[in-house]
Amino acid sequence: MKILLTGGAGFIGSHTIIELLYAGHSVCVVDNFVNSSAEAMRRVEKITGVSIPFYQVDIRDHDALSAVLDQHPVDCCIHFAGLKAVGESVSLPLEYYENNISGTLVLVDVLRKHGCRNIIFSSSATVYGDPAVIPITEDVSKGKCTNPYGWTKWMIEQILTDLHTADPSWNVVLLRYFNPIGAHPSGLIGENPNGVPNNLMPYITQVAAGKLECLHVFGNDYDTPDGTGVRDYIHVVDLARGHVAALQAVEKNVGVEIYNIGTGKGYSVLEIVKAFENATGIEIPYVIDPRRPGDIGTCYSAPGKALAELGWKAEFDIEDMCRDSWNWQKRNPNGYVSD
Numbered sequence: 391m392k393i394l395l396t397g398g399a400g401f402i403g404s405h406t407i408i409e410l411l412y413a414g415h416s417v418c419v420v421d422n423f424v425n426s427s428a429e430a431m432r433r434v435e436k437i438t439g440v441s442i443p444f445y446q447v448d449i450r451d452h453d454a455l456s457a458v459l460d461q462h463p464v465d466c467c468i469h470f471a472g473l474k475a476v477g478e479s480v481s482l483p484l485e486y487y488e489n490n491i492s493g494t495l496v497l498v499d500v501l502r503k504h505g506c507r508n509i510i511f512s513s514s515a516t517v518y519g520d521p522a523v524i525p526i527t528e529d530v531s532k533g534k535c536t537n538p539y540g541w542t543k544w545m546i547e548q549i550l551t552d553l554h555t556a557d558p559s560w561n562v563v564l565l566r567y568f569n570p571i572g573a574h575p576s577g578l579i580g581e582n583p584n585g586v587p588n589n590l591m592p593y594i595t596q597v598a599a600g601k602l603e604c605l606h607v608f609g610n611d612y613d614t615p616d617g618t619g620v621r622d623y624i625h626v627v628d629l630a631r632g633h634v635a636a637l638q639a640v641e642k643n644v645g646v647e648i649y650n651i652g653t654g655k656g657y658s659v660l661e662i663v664k665a666f667e668n669a670t671g672i673e674i675p676y677v678i679d680p681r682r683p684g685d686i687g688t689c690y691s692a693p694g695k696a697l698a699e700l701g702w703k704a705e706f707d708i709e710d711m712c713r714d715s716w717n718w719q720k721r722n723p724n725g726y727v728s729d
């Protein structure tokens with residue numbers, strides 16, 4: 391298939407390009423580089439040996455996006471583009487709603503005007519809120535989000551579902567990611583957070599690199615085996631392959647379908663620290679801090695639906711994830727900026 395990736399230069403998009411190309415698909419990328427760079431695209435080209443058409447385009451720019459699709463007709467869009475910093479979304483709600491929601495509205499309008507009615511959307515386990523059932527299956531009701539970022543995912547899921555109701559020729563695949571970590575085993579591409587990382591694994595790798603002094607563990611009084619938060623960490627290469635598998639749902643004309651993309655295993659913060667130390671031999675000093683506002687205790691998936699219907703399951707284990715995260719950090723101490 392010919393696939394448009396919005397936000398394709400970002401962490402998950404860049405890994406997905408590689409897996410799509412390996413599976414025989416062709417790609418076209420748009421990204422405004424607000425949280426990525428053309429260097430990521432050059433690295434993907436280096437890994438794959440393929441020259442990739444990519445355009446510095448904001449998905450809110452109707453004319454520019456139309457011009458790309460005039461030149462590159464596509465069968466399906468994988469929609470990664472969006473702002474994703476949870477804390478920032480609390481202080482900049484309008485910017486988040488505008489970028490993520492207006493961007494999606496413009497995108498689907500341009501797609502339908504170009505005869506493409508297939509979309510795979512990057513959603514998040516955050517739409518479950520504080521989940522009523524663990525492990526979380528796709529039929530668990532959506533919950534209340536604790537921040538504007540989460541609400542944009544919640545609302546975009548609804549908008550795309552309504553779009554299918556109005557025009558059943560649309561196929562909408564909602565992928566609810568759990569916690570992607572790791573990096574491409576080449577060490578050429580990975581997660582490139584701006585400033586001090588908010589997420590656990592990039593924080594740990596920066597402690598390991600000596601850029602940060604010690605890890606702050608947010609709370610040890612949750613109802614979990616060691617009191618620290620439990621999450622379903624998934625290797626970004628597995629997640630990328632989940633998108634290739636999701637194309638089968640599009641080919642089968644499923645209408646609207648939701649898949650959890652996780653491993654089904656939960657690890658606590660302290661278990662991640664241990665796994666990182668085992669995988670790398672580097673000690674991670676930590677202190678226990680109060681809970682982070684908006685956090686929940688436990689969140690992990692029941693990933694069986696994606697296996698049953700798409701034949702997809704995660705293959706990498708937690709040591710692989712830690713090793714590849716560290717390999718990326720070690721080789722690229724300043725991310726995509728060469729030092």
Ligand code: NAD
Pocket residue numbers: 396397398399400401402403420421422423424425426427447448449450469470471472473474489493512513514515567568569570
């Ligand atoms: P990322 O920030 O690395 O990638 C997003 C990309 O979108 C960036 O390259 C950014 O420059 C681009 N972008 C943002 N706004 C744009 C716009 N208006 N026009 C064009 N490009 C734009 O993030 P990621 O981790 O790769 O996440 C990809 C998607 O998956 C996002 O939608 C994110 O919300 C979602 N998601 C991520 C996680 C996670 O933990 N990383 C979890 C659940 C869902």
Ligand code: UFG
Pocket residue numbers: 474476514515516540567568569588589590591593605606607608609618619620621659682685689
């Ligand atoms: N944590 C720490 N210290 C840190 C960072 C995180 O103890 O410095 C803890 C958190 O309290 C939590 C766990 O590590 O228990 C994971 O935290 P992350 O910030 O890495 O991930 P979250 O589960 O909070 O959020 C992530 C993405 C969201 C997405 C959500 C979906 O950041 O975008 O997963 O489940 F919505």
